[in-house]
Amino acid sequence: MTLVLASASPRRRELLAQIGMADPEFRFEVLAADIDESHQASETAAQFVQRLAVEKAQAGLALYGQSPAVVLGSDTIVVLDGQILGKPVDEADAEQMLQQLSGREHSVMTAVAVTDGAKTLASLVETKVQFCGLTQQDILAYIATQEPMDKAGAYGIQGLGGCFVEAIQGSYSAVVGLPLVETKALLRKMQVL
Numbered sequence: 054m055t056l057v058l059a060s061a062s063p064r065r066r067e068l069l070a071q072i073g074m075a076d077p078e079f080r081f082e083v084l085a086a087d088i089d090e091s092h093q094a095s096e097t098a099a100q101f102v103q104r105l106a107v108e109k110a111q112a113g114l115a116l117y118g119q120s121p122a123v124v125l126g127s128d129t130i131v132v133l134d135g136q137i138l139g140k141p142v143d144e145a146d147a148e149q150m151l152q153q154l155s156g157r158e159h160s161v162m163t164a165v166a167v168t169d170g171a172k173t174l175a176s177l178v179e180t181k182v183q184f185c186g187l188t189q190q191d192i193l194a195y196i197a198t199q200e201p202m203d204k205a206g207a208y209g210i211q212g213l214g215g216c217f218v219e220a221i222q223g224s225y226s227a228v229v230g231l232p233l234v235e236t237k238a239l240l241r242k243m244q245v246l
């Protein structure tokens with residue numbers, strides 16, 4: 054069975070390799086057809102992140118166009134006071150996000166979805182992350198590294214942003230982009246593993 058990763062994220066590829074899905078056993082596909090990632094007013098953050106994971110998997114399946122294949126899609130968002138923080142659009146946006154996260158606890162929600170066309174399964178994992186207090190100097194120095202620019206909530210726990218994380222309750226791999234335990238369980242259910 055071919056497993057296709059419908060993701061442009063190198064971190065998700067590395068996390069899949071940790072489950073034992075490494076080349077040449079699975080095909081790595083970059084999602085060329087971008088899905089619309091806008092939030093609908095009627096949906097909760099949990100519904101939103103799950104919908105995006107499912108849509109990425111389904112778009113990936115359409116793009117791959119061959120069967121049999123199982124396609125995996127995933128999405129990560131940061132949620133603070135009910136507000137969804139996705140990837141910053143620019144440096145000013147990143148600065149604002151990091152100011153909001155400073156000294157506070159937020160949720161990271163990651164959804165993973167797998168589909169073979171006939172069957173689609175999804176899991177949602179929520180992890181609490183407590184940030185230490187950040188000075189304006191910390192924030193500007195961090196943004197200058199560019200690390201925040203392609204990450205939800207404008208930080209990467211696996212990189213320099215790890216220095217901002219005082220405590221985490223939940224799944225580290227889910228914060229980085231793919232929950233290992235839940236992803237492995239989904240792949241077993243789809244008989245990929």
Ligand SMILES: Cc1cn([C@H]2C[C@H](O)[C@@H](COP(=O)(O)OP(=O)(O)OP(=O)(O)O)O2)c(=O)[nH]c1=O
Pocket residue numbers: 059060061062064065084109127128129130131140161203204205206208209210211228229230
């Ligand atoms: C909070 C946090 C997020 N992130 C990343 C995970 C996701 O890659 C990214 C959120 O953006 P996503 O839209 O979930 O994913 P993506 O655009 O990077 O990749 P694709 O849609 O092609 O799968 O933020 C980290 O790497 N570390 C962190 O600590």
